[in-house]
Amino acid sequence: xxxxxxxxxxxxxxxxxxxxxxxxxxxxxxxxxxxxxxxxxxxxxxxxxxxxxxxxxxxxxxxxxxxxxxxxxxxxxxxxxxxxxxxxxxxxxxxxxxxxxxxxxxxxxxxxxxxxxxxxxxxxxxxxxxxxxxxxxxxxxxxxxxxxxxxxxxxxxxxxxxxxxxxxxxxxxxxxxxxxxxxxxxxxxxxxxxxxxxxxxxxxxxxxxxxxxxxxxxxxxxxxxxxxxxxxxxxxxxxxxxxxxxxx
Amino acid sequence: xxxxxxxxxxxxxxxxxxxxxxxxxxxxxxxxxxxxxxxxxxxxxxxxxxxxxxxxxxxxxxxxxxxxxxxxxxxxxxxxxxxxxxxxxxxxxxxxxxxxxxxxxxxxxxxxxxxxxxxxxxxxxxxxxxxxxxxxxxxxxxxxxxxxxxxxxxxxxxxxxxxxxxxxxxxxxxxxxxxxxxxxxxxxxxxxxxxxxxxxxxxxxxxxxxxxxxxxxxxxxxxxxxxxxxxxxxxxxxxxxxxxxxxxxxxxxxxxxxxxxxxxxxxxxxxxxxxxxxxxxxxxxxxxxxxxxxxxxxxxxxxxxxxxxxxxxxxxxxxxxxxxxxxxxxxxxxxxxxxxxxxxxx
Numbered sequence: 248x249x250x251x252x253x254x255x256x257x258x259x260x261x262x263x264x265x266x267x268x269x270x271x272x273x274x275x276x277x278x279x280x281x282x283x284x285x286x287x288x289x290x291x292x293x294x295x296x297x298x299x300x301x302x303x304x305x306x307x308x309x310x311x312x313x314x315x316x317x318x319x320x321x322x323x324x325x326x327x328x329x330x331x332x333x334x335x336x337x338x339x340x341x342x343x344x345x346x347x348x349x350x351x352x353x354x355x356x357x358x359x360x361x362x363x364x365x366x367x368x369x370x371x372x373x374x375x376x377x378x379x380x381x382x383x384x385x386x387x388x389x390x391x392x393x394x395x396x397x398x399x400x401x402x403x404x405x406x407x408x409x410x411x412x413x414x415x416x417x418x419x420x421x422x423x424x425x426x427x428x429x430x431x432x433x434x435x436x437x438x439x440x441x442x443x444x445x446x447x448x449x450x451x452x453x454x455x456x457x458x459x460x461x462x463x464x465x466x467x468x469x470x471x472x473x474x475x476x477x478x479x480x481x482x483x484x485x486x487x488x489x490x491x492x493x494x495x
Numbered sequence: 496x497x498x499x500x501x502x503x504x505x506x507x508x509x510x511x512x513x514x515x516x517x518x519x520x521x522x523x524x525x526x527x528x529x530x531x532x533x534x535x536x537x538x539x540x541x542x543x544x545x546x547x548x549x550x551x552x553x554x555x556x557x558x559x560x561x562x563x564x565x566x567x568x569x570x571x572x573x574x575x576x577x578x579x580x581x582x583x584x585x586x587x588x589x590x591x592x593x594x595x596x597x598x599x600x601x602x603x604x605x606x607x608x609x610x611x612x613x614x615x616x617x618x619x620x621x622x623x624x625x626x627x628x629x630x631x632x633x634x635x636x637x638x639x640x641x642x643x644x645x646x647x648x649x650x651x652x653x654x655x656x657x658x659x660x661x662x663x664x665x666x667x668x669x670x671x672x673x674x675x676x677x678x679x680x681x682x683x684x685x686x687x688x689x690x691x692x693x694x695x696x697x698x699x700x701x702x703x704x705x706x707x708x709x710x711x712x713x714x715x716x717x718x719x720x721x722x723x724x725x726x727x728x729x730x731x732x733x734x735x736x737x738x739x740x741x742x743x744x745x746x747x748x749x750x751x752x753x754x755x756x757x758x759x760x761x762x763x764x765x766x767x768x769x770x771x772x773x774x775x776x777x778x779x780x781x782x783x784x785x786x787x788x789x790x791x792x793x794x795x796x797x798x799x800x801x802x803x804x805x806x807x808x809x810x811x812x813x814x815x816x817x818x819x820x821x822x823x824x825x826x827x828x829x830x831x832x833x834x835x836x837x838x839x840x841x
Binding site for chain 2 (some may be wrong): 366370399451
C-alpha cells in the first residue's frame with residue numbers, strides 16, 4: 248500500500264499575521280512555519296497505517312527550499328521519503344497539478360491531503376486532484392480504515408456524519424478528528440536523526456495556467472473596545488444585545 | 496465563455512430583432528446550486544442566490560437555481576431572486592458524491608458564472624466542477640464583488656486573520672460564498688421551475704454511503720446558525736452543559752465548544768469551533784469559560800457581535816469582545832437565563 252500525504256507549510260497557529268507594507272504578501276518576519284494542522288492529522292493517520300498495515304508513506308510539498316525544515320519534520324514523524332516540487336505554491340490549481348502528476352507517476356493507492364490549509368483557506372487542492380485523476384473523493388474525513396482494495400471513511404457533513412466506502416485509488420481530504428490530538432506524534436531523537444538521511448527528492452514543476460491573481464491582502468477591521476457589564480446585572484446585557492447590537 | 500453568435504446575422508436585422516436574438520441566445524444565466532438537506536433548502540442556498548442576484552443585476556443576466564432532490568417548493572428560491580429552478584430528481588444523487596454532483600451541474604451550466612454555498616458538500620465538489628467547466632475557482636468569498644470586469648472580490652484567508660482580494664482575469668468562474676458572511680437578501684422575482692433529466696450512470700457515483708448519522712433534528716446547523724452559545728474549559732465538567740443548552744434553546748442558537756473541550760471528549764468534535772475546527776460567523780457569539788486563545792479567535796472573530804463571560808478578568812478574549820461579563824459562569828448563567836426568559840416572555 249502506497250500513501251501520498253500532501254503537506255503544506257503554514258504559519259504556526261499562534262502566529263500573529265501581518266502583511267508587507269505594499270499589501271501584496273505575508274510578512275514572514277518572526278513567523279514560524281509548521282505542517283498545516285489538517286495535513287498533520289493526515290500524516291499521523293498515514294504513519295499509523297505504516298505501523299499497522301505496512302503502508303509506505305511519501306510526503307509531497309510544493310515550495311522552494313525554505314519548506315524543507317517542515318518536510319524534515321514530516322520525515323521525523325515517520326514518513327518514508329519526500330518529494331519537493333521546486334516552485335512557489337502560487338495557487339490551488341497549480342499545487343494540485345503537481346500532486347496529481349506525482350500521484351499518477353508514483354502509482355499511489357491513497358492520496359491524503361488536509362481539507363484546507365490554514366493560510367489561504369482555499370479548500371481546493373484535494374478536490375482538484377480528485378477531478379484531475381478522476382478518483383473517488385471523500386472530503387472532511389474524521390475516520391479512515393483501509394482494506395485490501397478499498398477504504399471505509401467517515402466524513403463529517405454539515406448535519407452529521409456519513410460512513411462511506413470507495414475502491415482504491417482514492418483521494419481523502421482529512422481534518423481534525425482523523426486522529427485524536429493525543430495521537431499526534433512528536434518526533435523523538437531517533438526520528439529526527441533518521442529523517443536527515445531519508446530521501447528528499449526535488450523535482451521541477453509541471454506547467455499550469457492560472458487565470459486568477461491576488462491583488463492584495465488586508466487585516467480585518469478591529470473591533471471597538473469592549474463594554475463591560477456588571478455580573479449581577481445580566482439584564483443589561485440582554486437589553487444591549489436587543490437595543491444596541493440588535494442581534495436578539 | 497460567450498455563445499457563438501448566429502452566423503446569419505446581417506445588417507438587415509432590425510434593432511428589435513437583434514434585441515430578441517440577444518435575449519434568446521445571449522442572455523446567459525448565473526447558475527446557483529441550491530443546496531438542500533433532506534429535501535429542505537438550506538439558508539446557505541438563499542445566501543448563494545442572493546449573491547448571484549447582485550452579480551446578475553449588474554450584468555443584465557438572470558439567476559437559475561439547480562436543486563437536487565428537493566421537496567420544498569421553489570417559491571422560496573424565487574423570493575431571493577432565482578427566476579428559474581431546474582429540479583433534478585435522481586436516486587443516484589440521493590447520497591452526496593462530489594464527482595456526480597459536479598457532473599450534473601456542469602452539464603446544466605450554460606453561462607460563465609456558477610455560485611455555490613461554501614458548505615461541506617459544495618466546497619467538496621467545487622474544484623471538480625471548475626475543472627469540468629474549464630473555469631477558475633474562487634472560494635470562501637466574504638462580501639459582494641468589488642468589480643465585475645474583471646471579477647474582483649474579497650475572500651477569507653489566514654483563518655480569518657486576513658482578507659485576500661482576488662481577481663479573475665479571464666474566462667468563467669466557480670465561486671463559493673462563505674456562510675453567514677454576505678448573508679441573505681430578499682429580491683422577489685417571477686419564477687418558473689422545470690424538472691430536468693440528466694445523464695448519469697452508476698459508474699459516475701464513485702463513493703458509496705453505507706451509513707448516515709444525523710445530529711438530532713432539533714439541533715441547528717452550526718455554520719448556518721445566527722446565534723451560537725459556546726462553552727470552554729471554564730465549564731469545568733461535561734455535566735454542566737445543561738445551562739449552555741438551556742440558554743441556546745431559549746435563543747434559538749446552536750451550541751459549540753473550544754478545542755480542549757472537544758479533545759477531552761466533553762463534547763463532540765463536530766462542535767469544535769476555531770482554527771482547526773469549524774469557522775463560523777454568526778450574528779451573535781456567546782463564549783462562556785473560554786479564555787480566547789488565538790487559535791480559537793481565528794474561528795470566531797468574524798462573528799458580528801461577541802459576548803464573553805469569564806471569571807478571569809485578564810482573559811485575552813475580552814480584548815476581542817463587544818460585551819463582557821467578569822464572573823463565575825455558574826453564577827452568571829442562571830441569572831442570564833432568567834433575564835432572557837423575561838425578555839422572550841417565557
